[in-house]
Every structure is written in structure tokens, then in C-alpha cells.
Amino acid sequence: MKALVTGGAGFIGSHIADRLLERGYHVRVVDSLQPRVHPKGKPAWVKPEIEFIHGDVRDKDVMKRAMEGVEIISHQAAYQDYMPDFSTFLSTNATSTALIMELIVEMKLDVKKVAVASSQAAYGEGRYTCPEHGPFESRGRSLEQLERAEWEVKCPTCGRDSDNLLLEEHMHNPFNAYALSKLFEEMTALRLGRLHGIPATAFRYSITQGPRQSLYNSYSGVNRIFCLRLLHDLPPVIYEDGMQKRDYVHIDDVVAANLLAFDDPRTDGEPFNVGSGRATTVREFAAELTKMMDKDIAPSIPGEFRMGDNRHSVSSIEKLKALGWAPKRTLSDIFADYLAWIQGFGDVGDYFREADKLMREAGAVRAVKPS
Ligand SMILES: NC(=O)c1ccc[n+]([C@@H]2O[C@H](COP(=O)([O-])OP(=O)(O)OC[C@H]3O[C@@H](n4cnc5c(N)ncnc54)[C@H](O)[C@@H]3O)[C@@H](O)[C@H]2O)c1
Numbered sequence: 001m002k003a004l005v006t007g008g009a010g011f012i013g014s015h016i017a018d019r020l021l022e023r024g025y026h027v028r029v030v031d032s033l034q035p036r037v038h039p040k041g042k043p044a045w046v047k048p049e050i051e052f053i054h055g056d057v058r059d060k061d062v063m064k065r066a067m068e069g070v071e072i073i074s075h076q077a078a079y080q081d082y083m084p085d086f087s088t089f090l091s092t093n094a095t096s097t098a099l100i101m102e103l104i105v106e107m108k109l110d111v112k113k114v115a116v117a118s119s120q121a122a123y124g125e126g127r128y129t130c131p132e133h134g135p136f137e138s139r140g141r142s143l144e145q146l147e148r149a150e151w152e153v154k155c156p157t158c159g160r161d162s163d164n165l166l167l168e169e170h171m172h173n174p175f176n177a178y179a180l181s182k183l184f185e186e187m188t189a190l191r192l193g194r195l196h197g198i199p200a201t202a203f204r205y206s207i208t209q210g211p212r213q214s215l216y217n218s219y220s221g222v223n224r225i226f227c228l229r230l231l232h233d234l235p236p237v238i239y240e241d242g243m244q245k246r247d248y249v250h251i252d253d254v255v256a257a258n259l260l261a262f263d264d265p266r267t268d269g270e271p272f273n274v275g276s277g278r279a280t281t282v283r284e285f286a287a288e289l290t291k292m293m294d295k296d297i298a299p300s301i302p303g304e305f306r307m308g309d310n311r312h313s314v315s316s317i318e319k320l321k322a323l324g325w326a327p328k329r330t331l332s333d334i335f336a337d338y339l340a341w342i343q344g345f346g347d348v349g350d351y352f353r354e355a356d357k358l359m360r361e362a363g364a365v366r367a368v369k370p371s
Pocket residue numbers: 006007008009010011012013030031032033034037038055056057058075076077078079080092117118119120121204205206207208209213214217219220
């Protein structure tokens with residue numbers, strides 16, 4: 001039994017690779033060891049039993065070699081940055097998926113499952129509901145609105161503050177290149193899978209947290225930045241008013257969802273959210289983390305915001321729960337495991353300075369205008 005994990009040196013892919021090894025698979029990994037994610041080269045957690053191919057998922061020859069004889073393909077490699085190189089998002093995330101499907105057909109592979117990593121990002125700002133005019137798809141918040149410190153999404157008809165709806169799999173509302181690439185990735189796998197009789201499943205992960213997460217990965221966002229600041233006895237800096245709702249899921253729960261899909265044909269042809277089933281505000285997150293780190297530091301809420309941030313993003317997990325999966329880890333588990341991981345680095349000063357520099361260089365943070 002052979003399995004391929006693309007991006008298997010990365011955070012989520014490496015955990016999936018380990019579990020496949022435990023299940024007795026011969027595991028092959030294709031990873032280009034992106035310098036931003038792996039500044040020190042191939043990480044030590046890639047087990048010696050893994051057949052490691054240092055290559056790019058966009059390279060047909062590399063993928064031909066990697067896919068020879070595989071039954072399971074777990075596509076985790078992705079370009080996930082804040083840079084404006086839109087075509088790199090699409091080629092790395094979506095076109096690579098098309099290449100995988102193309103090679104399955106071309107090589108006549110008897111594949112039991114292709115599972116692709118989509119993202120909650122595919123929802124963009126998602127859907128909201130106005131108390132008077134009902135549900136609508138949000139187009140995001142304007143710069144002028146944010147400069148007035150009006151944080152909630154407004155009804156396009158009457159301008160009233162509206163409530164977020166739980167994100168469900170039938171929705172999508174991508175608003176940037178990464179989100180578009182993830183939606184195209186999942187549609188490519190699911191639609192071509194349906195057309196060519198290839199069992200495929202797409203997972204829209206919420207913000208996934210756990211050991212092995214790159215300290216540079218933009219997804220580690222708030223957790224990484226708050227942890228690093230608190231470790232340096234600095235207050236976590238909260239944007240907007242801190243009442244933004246987010247959804248943090250533990251890596252073990254994400255891996256469990258993938259394992260279920262490898263075996264369960266009820267997941268064929270379908271997208272599934274993988275989240276915590278719980279909304280956490282940024283203030284709550286900061287307070288719990290500060291407590292867990294045993295610090296007596298109040299957060300700073302300086303009246304700043306970032307263009308492009310969603311106000312609220314919380315996924316419904318009912319569809320996957322109906323198949324027997326459920327998140328088992330709590331926010332405290334996430335903090336405990338992340339802290340153990342980050343503390344294992346010893347001095348995190350370099351990462352802290354790099355994260356700080358990237359934030360400032362991105363120029364994404366703006367201040368509200370006094371009225
Ligand atoms: N971490 C999250 O919170 C989160 C949330 C939603 C979706 N996702 C998706 O989950 C997947 C895994 O994310 P992660 O957090 O483990 O990221 P990661 O950056 O830790 O791992 C991705 C791996 O892919 C490799 N890679 C990048 N480009 C490649 C290429 N062209 N060819 C071969 N390898 C390449 C990188 O070197 C890295 O090892 C991604 O598809 C991501 O879009 C992650």
C-alpha cells in the first residue's frame with residue numbers, strides 16, 4: 001500500500017504522513033522545502049522511513065515519479081503568502097491539482113482517494129443576516145467604514161449591523177488570490193473526480209494550530225504573534241475592537257478528518273469543513289493565552305485594523321459530524337501544544353523580529369481616523 005503526501009514536510013502534511021506510516025503505508029512525500037516555511041532545510045520530523053522527493057508539485061516528471069503505484073493522495077502542498085503574485089497561487093494550488101487528476105487518468109492509477117486541503121478562506125467574508133432584510137453575501141467592509149471604527153458588517157439595504165451566519169459547505173465567496181486558488185483546487189479535484197470516477201474529497205480547514213507549524217506561516221497569525229509578544233513580556237496587540245469571531249482547530253482533529261476520508265466512501269465527491277465548532281473572539285483568545293502563559297499583561301487595543309481581514313469566520317461542522325467525526329481538542333489543548341512547540345525553539349527572538357518586520361513591511365495595519 002503506497003500513499004503520497006504533497007507538502008509532507010510541512011505542518012499538516014507531516015502529521016498526515018506519520019499517521020499513514022502507522023497504518024502500514026509506504027509513504028512518499030513531495031516537498032519543495034519552501035525557504036519561507038523551512039529556512040533551515042528539511043525538518044528533522046520527516047521520518048527516515050518516508051521516501052522523500054525534493055521537488056515541485058507543478059513539475060510533471062516529479063509528480064509522475066511520486067504517483068507511481070499510489071492508492072492514497074493527500075494534497076497538502078500550497079503557496080500561502082501575502083504577496084501579489086497571483087499566478088503562483090493558482091499554479092501551485094489549483095493547477096497542481098489538475099496535474100494530479102491528469103496523471104491519475106494518464107497513468108491509469110487505481111486510486112482509493114484524493115484528499116485536497118482547501119480552506120475556510122474560500123468563504124471570504126461569508127454570509128451575514130440583517131435583522132430586517134435577511135441574509136446577504138458580504139462584499140467586505142470599506143476603508144472609510146473601518147476608519148470610522150464601524151467594525152460590524154452592514155446590511156447593503158439599510159446599513160444596519162448584521163450577524164454572521166455559520167459558514168456552510170454550499171457557500172463560497174473568495175476575495176483574494178489564495179482563496180480563489182483554494183476554491184479552484186477543490187472544484188478541480190471534486191468535479192474532475194466525478195467526471196472520471198476518481199474518489200476525491202476536499203477539506204476546508206479552519207485556522208489549524210499545533211506543533212510543527214512554521215513560525216513564518218501566515219496562518220499561525222494571531223497565535224504566533226500573541227505568543228511571541230507575551231514571551232517577550234509585551235502586550236498582545238488586538239486589531240479592531242477584539243470582538244472578531246474566529247475558529248481554531250487542533251491539528252489532531254484535522255488529521256482525524258483526513259484519515260476518515262481515506263476510508264469512507266461517503267466522503268467521495270464532497271467538500272467538508274473541518275473546524276472547532278466554536279467561535280472564539282480575539283479578546284477571549286488573548287485573555288486565555290495570557291492566563292495560560294501565567295503573565296499579568298493586559299492586551300493593547302490601539303484602534304488599528306488591517307484591510308482585508310474578515311470580521312467573523314466560523315464554520316459549521318455538522319456535515320462532517322454526521323459521518324462520525326467530531327473535534328476532540330479544546331482551545332486549552334491548542335495553547336498547551338503550541339506553547340510546548342514554540343518553547344522548544346529556545347530563543348525565539350529571531351522569529352519575533354522577523355514576524356514584526358513582515359507585519360510592518362506588509363503595511364497592512366491602519367489606524368482609525370479621529371471623528
Ligand atoms: N494551517 C492552516 O491553518 C490551514 C488552514 C486552511 C488551509 N490550509 C491548507 O492546508 C495545507 C497545509 O498547510 P500547512 O499549514 O501545513 O502549510 P505548511 O506551509 O506548513 O506546509 C506546506 C508545505 O508545502 C510545501 N510546498 C509549498 N509549495 C510547494 C510546491 N510548489 N511543491 C512542493 N511542495 C511545496 C512547503 O515547503 C511546505 O512544506 C495547505 O494546502 C494550506 O493551504 C492550512
